[in-house]
Amino acid sequence: MGIAEQIRTDVNSAMKAGDRDRAAALRLVLSELQKDAKEGQGDELAVLRRERKRRREAETAYREAAREDLADTEAYEATIIEAYLPAELTDSELDALVATAIAETGAEGPRDMGKAIKHVMGATGGRADGKRVSGRIKEALSA
Numbered sequence: 001m002g003i004a005e006q007i008r009t010d011v012n013s014a015m016k017a018g019d020r021d022r023a024a025a026l027r028l029v030l031s032e033l034q035k036d037a038k039e040g041q042g043d044e045l046a047v048l049r050r051e052r053k054r055r056r057e058a059e060t061a062y063r064e065a066a067r068e069d070l071a072d073t074e075a076y077e078a079t080i081i082e083a084y085l086p087a088e089l090t091d092s093e094l095d096a097l098v099a100t101a102i103a104e105t106g107a108e109g110p111r112d113m114g115k116a117i118k119h120v121m122g123a124t125g126g127r128a129d130g131k132r133v134s135g136r137i138k139e140a141l142s143a
Contacts (some may be wrong), residue, residue, distance in 0.1 A: 003033065003044040003045070003048065003084055004030060004033045004034065004037070004044060006084070007026050007029060007030045007033065007084065008030060008071075010022075010026055010037060011023050011027055011030060014026060021073075021076065022063045022080060023078040025076065025080045025081075025114065027078065028051075028077070029047075029048070029051055029081055029084075032047050032050075032051055033047050033048075034073060036065055044087065045086070045126050046126070048081055048084055048085050049085065051081055052078050052081045052085065053123045055074045055075070055077045055078035056074075056078050056134060057073035058070075058071075058074045059071045059075045059078065062074060068104075072076045072140060085126075086125070086126065086127050087127065087138075088127055088128060088129075089127045089128045094120075094132070094133070094136055095136060096135045097120050097123050097124065097128075098120055098133075098137055098140050099140065100119075101117075101119035101120045101122075101123070101137070102116055102137070102140055102141065105119050105124070107141060108138075108141070109141055110138070110141060110142075112141070113134065113137055113138065113141065116141070117130070117133055117134055117137055119122065119131060120133050120136075120137065
């Protein structure tokens with residue numbers, strides 16, 4: 001069963017349980033997945049990551065604007081989306097991938113970060129955020 005089918009099933013379960021907030025959040029995600037499938041992309045994990053990122057950015061903006069109610073809603077939706085994503089890499093796993101990437105690409109300084117980032121992002125399989133990867137590579141190349 002694909003992610004979209006699982007979400008569709010979970011929407012029905014949430015509706016039967018009377019959990020309107022969860023059902024609404026899942027419907028939004030399902031809509032984005034269906035739109036992506038129609039466009040021929042078909043990368044469900046990329047859609048989930050994009051939607052999670054949007055929710056996290058909106059949460060930050062709402063917190064800065066002192067709108068805790070809206071920020072909490074965005075955080076709740078991001079948490080729901082994360083349940084469908086593969087587990088994030090641990091710091092030690094990511095550090096090992098960074099070390100391997102630096103060794104294999106021959107990266108020596110900040111100007112070589114792009115090669116190393118591309119290498120690590122390909123190896124993570126979507127289990128690490130690009131911002132986190134670039135930060136780790138920057139630390140490793142600066143040391």
